[in-house]
Structure formats: C-alpha cells, structure tokens
Amino acid sequence: SQTIHQWPATLVQPVGSPLSLECTVEGTSNPNLYWYRQAAGRGLQLLFYSVGIGQISSEVPQNLSASRPQDRQFILSSKKLLLSDSGFYLCAWSAGYYNEQFFGPGTRLTVL
Amino acid sequence: AQTVTQSQPEMSVQEAETVTLSCTYDTSESDYYLFWYKQPPSRQMILVIRQEAYKQQNATENRFSVNFQKAAKSFSLKISDSQLGDAAMYFCAYFRDYQLIWGAGTKLIIKP
Numbered sequence: 001s002q003t004i005h006q007w008p009a010t011l012v013q014p015v016g017s018p019l020s021l022e023c024t025v026e027g028t029s030n031p032n033l034y035w036y037r038q039a040a041g042r043g044l045q046l047l048f049y050s051v052g053i054g055q056i057s058s059e060v061p062q063n064l065s066a067s068r069p070q071d072r073q074f075i076l077s078s079k080k081l082l083l084s085d086s087g088f089y090l091c092a093w094s095a096g097y098y099n100e101q102f103f104g105p106g107t108r109l110t111v112l
Numbered sequence: 113a114q115t116v117t118q119s120q121p122e123m124s125v126q127e128a129e130t131v132t133l134s135c136t137y138d139t140s141e142s143d144y145y146l147f148w149y150k151q152p153p154s155r156q157m158i159l160v161i162r163q164e165a166y167k168q169q170n171a172t173e174n175r176f177s178v179n180f181q182k183a184a185k186s187f188s189l190k191i192s193d194s195q196l197g198d199a200a201m202y203f204c205a206y207f208r209d210y211q212l213i214w215g216a217g218t219k220l221i222i223k224p
Contacts, residue, residue: 032210043203043214044157051210059211088155100147101212103157 002027006091006104013111019064019078021107023091026072031093033074034101035066038088050074086111114139116206118215125194126223132179133189133218135204142166145207146180146187151217152200160202163187196222 003026013019025031032051036044046059048066056066063082067075074091088108092101115138125131137146148160163171163180170178175195179188191198199222204215 038155041217043216044212046211049210057210090157092157100145100159100162102159106155106157108155 002093002102004091004093004102004104006089006107008107009105010108011110013081013109015083015111016080019076019081019085019109021076021089021091021109023074023076023104024072025093028072028093028095030071031095033068034092034094035074035076036090036092038090038106040087044090048076081111083111085109114141114206114208114213116204116213116215118202118204118218120218121216122219122221124221124223125191127196128193130190130192131194131220133191133202133204133220135187135189135215137185137187137204137206137213139185139206139208141208143208146178147205147207147212148176148178148187148189149203149205150198150200151203152197157203161189191220194222196224198222 005024034049035047038044048058050056050068053068064078088106090106091104094101117136144165146163150158150160161171161173161176163178170180175192177190201217201219203217206213
C-alpha cells in the first residue's frame with residue numbers, strides 16, 4: 001500500500017532563516033505531488049504541484065520554492081522565512097490528474 | 113473561475129443521529145470531480161467520498177453519502193448514525209485538471 005511521509009512534524013524558525021520541508025511517497029511510481037498551506041481555520045491553498053522529476057508548477061507568487069529531485073521526493077524550501085509563512089503545510093500525492101489526492105500528516109511551521 | 117462555498121461554518125448533531133453538510137460550487141465545466149475530505153484534530157486530511165460529475169448515481173461509503181445535484185451545482189454530505197469519531201472539519205473540494213479548489217470548511221460537533 002502507498003504511504004506518504006512528511007518531516008519535521010513541527011518546526012519553529014526565526015524570521016529570515018532558511019526552510020526545508022521534505023515529503024516522500026512509498027508504494028507508487030510517478031505520482032503527482034502537491035504542496036499546500038493551510039492557515040488556521042481555513043481551507044487549503046495550493047502552492048506547488050509536480051507531475052514528474054524536475055517539473056514544478058507554482059500557483060502563488062511567494063518566497064517559497066519547491067523541488068523534486070527524485071520521483072517520490074518533494075521538497076519545499078525558502079531562503080528567508082517571513083512571518084506570513086507560518087502555517088500548516090501539507091504534502092499530497094495522486095496517481096493522476098483525475099484521481100483523489102492523499103495527504104501526509106503535515107508540518108506545523110511557526111515563524112517568530 | 114471555479115469557487116466552492118460551504119455556508120455552514122459549524123454544525124452540531126446528537127450522537128447516532130443524521131446530519132447533512134452543504135456545499136455549492138460554481139463552474140462552467142461539465143466534466144469534473146467533487147470530494148469531501150475530513151480533517152480531525154490531528155489535522156491529517158482524510159478522503160471521505162468522491163463523486164464524478166458524469167455519474168448520476170450518488171456516491172456512498174458506509175455511513176457517508178452525497179446528494180449530488182449537478183444542475184443546481186450542489187454537493188451535500190449526509191452522515192448517518194453519527195459517531196464521536198466523526199467530529200472534525202469537513203471540506204468540500206472541486207477538482208478539474210490538476211487542481212483542487214477547496215471550500216472554507218464546516219466544523220462538525222458530535223454531542224454525546
């Protein structure tokens with residue numbers, strides 16, 4: 001069966017520091033991968049999605065970036081965090097465009 | 113642009129009773145998918161049920177069923193025999209191409 005992992009689970013970082021969140025999927029090949037951000041009490045905002053290695057599409061202009069160095073690895077990064085980057089970050093995968101997305105456990109990021 | 117509206121920020125139901133969560137969406141497309149996701153306090157996003165727009169039959173998954181009214185662009189979720197473990201945020205989502213468009217969510221409270 002497929003599983004999706006995210007780490008770290010919780011992160012507290014100072015403003016201006018770098019960020020690296022990692023997501024990996026097991027049990028499937030060539031998944032579509034997604035990064036979402038969820039503000040407290042709100043729905044999800046799509047940040048990035050990827051249909052293959054090295055292929056990244058950005059939905060929202062921001063100081064975040066994403067990379068997909070391996071088929072089942074998706075990384076969310078920032079060179080300098082802003083206070084507004086605080087939130088709950090969710091990684092998801094799907095088997096194709098028209099398949100449901102399955103989510104990882106999420107990372108709670110607090111920028112101080 | 114597609115939008116998803118959940119007009120009930122919060123709903124409560126007595127344990128073992130039935131509750132219906134509302135969702136409406138706006139689209140000019142004829143082929144799309146609709147989902148209900150559940151997010152318990154752990155914040156893990158869990159797929160509850162999926163509906164393909166081309167199917168007239170309403171989807172069901174055990175105690176969960178939907179009332180899909182394509183012409184009215186309505187997609188409500190009915191939970192029968194509510195259980196304490198059903199307490200969560202419920203999100204309605206519209207899917208087409210690669211993107212999930214999310215509603216703001218409904219908080220479901222189960223009264224014992």
